[in-house]
Amino acid sequence: MSRRIRVGVLASGGGTNLQAILDASKASRIDAEVVVIISDREGAGCLDRARSHGIDAVHIKVPKTGTDAWRAANEQIVAVLRDHQVELVAMAGYMRMISPSLLRAFPGAVMNIHPALLPSFPGTHGQGDANAHGVKLAGATVHFADEEFDRGPIIIQGVVPVLGDDTDDALAARILTVEHRIYPQAIQWFSQGRLRIEGRRVLLDGEPVSGTESLIWPPIEWQ
Ligand code: GRF
Numbered sequence: 001m002s003r004r005i006r007v008g009v010l011a012s013g014g015g016t017n018l019q020a021i022l023d024a025s026k027a028s029r030i031d032a033e034v035v036v037i038i039s040d041r042e043g044a045g046c047l048d049r050a051r052s053h054g055i056d057a058v059h060i061k062v063p064k065t066g067t068d069a070w071r072a073a074n075e076q077i078v079a080v081l082r083d084h085q086v087e088l089v090a091m092a093g094y095m096r097m098i099s100p101s102l103l104r105a106f107p108g109a110v111m112n113i114h115p116a117l118l119p120s121f122p123g124t125h126g127q128g129d130a131n132a133h134g135v136k137l138a139g140a141t142v143h144f145a146d147e148e149f150d151r152g153p154i155i156i157q158g159v160v161p162v163l164g165d166d167t168d169d170a171l172a173a174r175i176l177t178v179e180h181r182i183y184p185q186a187i188q189w190f191s192q193g194r195l196r197i198e199g200r201r202v203l204l205d206g207e208p209v210s211g212t213e214s215l216i217w218p219p220i221e222w223q
Contacts, residue, residue, distance in 0.1 A: 002031040005191040008086035009037045010077070010094040015046030016176060017092035017113055017183055022053055024184035031191040036084040038077055040096050056084065065097045074099035081106070088190055091145060092183065095124065100147055108197060110145040111190070113183050115175045117141060117157055122150035127172040131162065136217050138162050138171060140179045142186040144197060153202045155186045155195060161217040 004025075009018050018037060024030045037050035040062040050057035060076050063069035078101065081089060091098070091112040103110055116126030118141040123129070130138040139159040146152035158178030162171060189195050189204060196203045 002192070004031050004033045005087045006035045006085050007032050007088045007090055007187065008081040008084060009034055009046070010089065010091045010096075010098070011037060011039055011046035012041050012044055012095040013046060013093040015044070015049045015093065017179055018046050019049055020180035021090065021092065021184055021187060022049070022055075024187075030184050030188040032088070032187050035086060036080060038080055040094075046093070062096050071099055071101065074102045078102050078105045088187065090183070090187065097149060098145065103145065103147065108144065109190075111155070111183075111186060112143055112145045112150070112152070113179055114141045114143070114150050115172065115179060117159065118143060118150055118154060127175055128168040131166055131168050131171050136162055137215065138175060140175050140182060142182050144202065153197050153200055155189070155202045156182045158182045159215050 007021070009021065011018050018034070021030070021032075022034055025033050034055055036056040036058060037046055038058045038060055039047050040060060042059045047057040047059060058080050060073055060080070062073045082105070086106070087109060089106050089110040091110070094112070098110070114122070114126055116122070116130055117137070117139045121129040121133075127138065137159050139157055141154055141157045143150075143154045144152040158181065160174045160178055194205050196206060
């Protein structure tokens with residue numbers, strides 16, 4: 001058994017991505033253990049999930065982005081993460097901006113998941129924006145966070161087809177199934193020390209991975 005890195009999760013919602021990480025950890029699919037969950041929303045489902053797994057669940061009120069109180073709240077978040085000797089911060093459905101000081105506290109060790117194929121459709125309605133635009137392929141992205149929302153170097157992406165009659169909820173649910181697979185994989189590569197950031201690129205094992213099969217949707221009707 002390889003050493004398990006200590007992960008701190010920031011989440012605002014129901015926490016299905018957190019659950020996927022917890023399940024992967026429990027199944028020893030990832031050499032990582034979640035040691036604390038922090039949420040800006042007191043009644044968030046992610047905190048209940050933490051408590052039901054015996055993991056520290058901390059609510060921290062996060063005031064308006066950019067204010068002194070917001071910076072102070074982020075310092076509180078850093079203090080809780082440091083108290084738990086966190087080595088990787090995973091934002092999983094965390095709907096707030098993190099401060100530059102939090103990023104500096106965990107250089108190259110803050111990840112985020114976004115339910116769209118970045119850089120397309122950033123922001124808080126990625127699934128619906130993609131659906132409204134009429135894309136044929138949608139998906140999710142795990143990336144290293146930087147000072148901007150949804151902009152940091154991309155680690156892994158997953159693609160799903162968009163069906164003609166998809167509601168936003170149907171598409172979001174399909175994207176979520178991909179999120180639950182790619183986030184644990186990104187964390188495992190990090191725990192194995194196999195990710196290297198070179199400018200905008202994140203290399204796995206130092207080299208571009210193999211595999212050249214294409215993804216085409218709707219399917220081509222001839223070979
Ligand atoms: C997910 O699609 C996530 O990408 C987005 O919020 C949705 C719910 O996430 N930020 P979760 O179920 O709370 O993990």
